[in-house]
Amino acid sequence: MSEAGLVFDRVLGRRRLTRALAAGYPDFLLERAAQDLEERLAAVLRRFGVAADLGSALPLAAPVLQGKADAVLHMAEAPGGATDLVGDLERLPFAAASLDLAASLLALQGVNDLPGALIQIRRALRPDGLFIGCLLGGRTLTELRQVLLEAETETSGGVSPRIAPFADLRDLGSLLQRAGFALPVVDSEVVTVRYRDIFGLLRDLRALGWGNALTARRRTGLRRDTLMRAAALYAERFADPDGKLRATFEIVWLSGWAPHESQQKPLRPGSAKARLADALGVPEIGMGDRAGE
Secondary structure, three states, X not given: OOHHHOOEXXXXXXXXXXXXXXXXXXXXXXXXXXXXXXXXXXXXXXXXXXXXXXXXXXOOOHHHHHOOEEEEEEEEOOOOOOOOXXXXXXXXXOOOOOEEEEEEEOOHHHOOOHHHHHHHHHHHEEEEEEEEEEEEEOOOOHHHHHHHHHHHHHHHOOOOOOOOOOEOHHHHHHHHXXXXXXXXXXXXXXXXXXXXXXXXXXXHHHHOOOOOOEOOOOOOOOOHHHHHHHHHHHHHHOEOOOOOEEEEEEEEEEEEEOOOOOOOOOOOOOOOOOOHHHHHOOOOOOOOOOOOO
């Protein structure tokens, strides 16, 4: 991918994540994602050989994967915690067909080439291997995005990209199919976190290493008048009756299987042996007919 096509400064992003981990990375979203992963894997009635956690900032998925696999590896994108290797989600350090189960928690939203990353994950899986993971979706931080946009327009007469463009739910299903996954499933949930003011939210984002790493970002920080205007707009529009401010995080879950001949396949067009009209007990209407004629 050319430099002009890069959305994220990945070097800066990894540097910020490394600092965040050293300072005591908060795990309130990752902890929830790990619990959801456990529930989702509980519905898979089989045991796997080799599993890998791909890029999750903390090794919270490892205990979950150990309950479903014989061997578990944790690949992180920044050193810290119980990490087996440090790698890159855009250049996975796994051979083709070397994994039976791959998971990733809240990491894939930071790659520049998400289709390519999904293709690499699928290639790393053995036939009938499972990928399951989550990333931040398009509704994430919608409140902060709105108030920063309006506040910067009012105070400086122009805007700089401040919040990352997160993938849309519908697009992610298509990306799984393009990557070659069989039986793809995509769903999402919205998690609302409440803060006393906008400054608490910004502190948490910095503590997570989620500061602005967009390549098109303005290199100077927010002006004080812009920040204060954004704080006022946030309190005016997104406060609950008790005065606490809402922050939205959309967590999108993806799953898909490496193709295998044993998997269920859709029927070929025209191969049905019974008519739907007969099953419903209604007359069949041809393609060129209209009801009532």
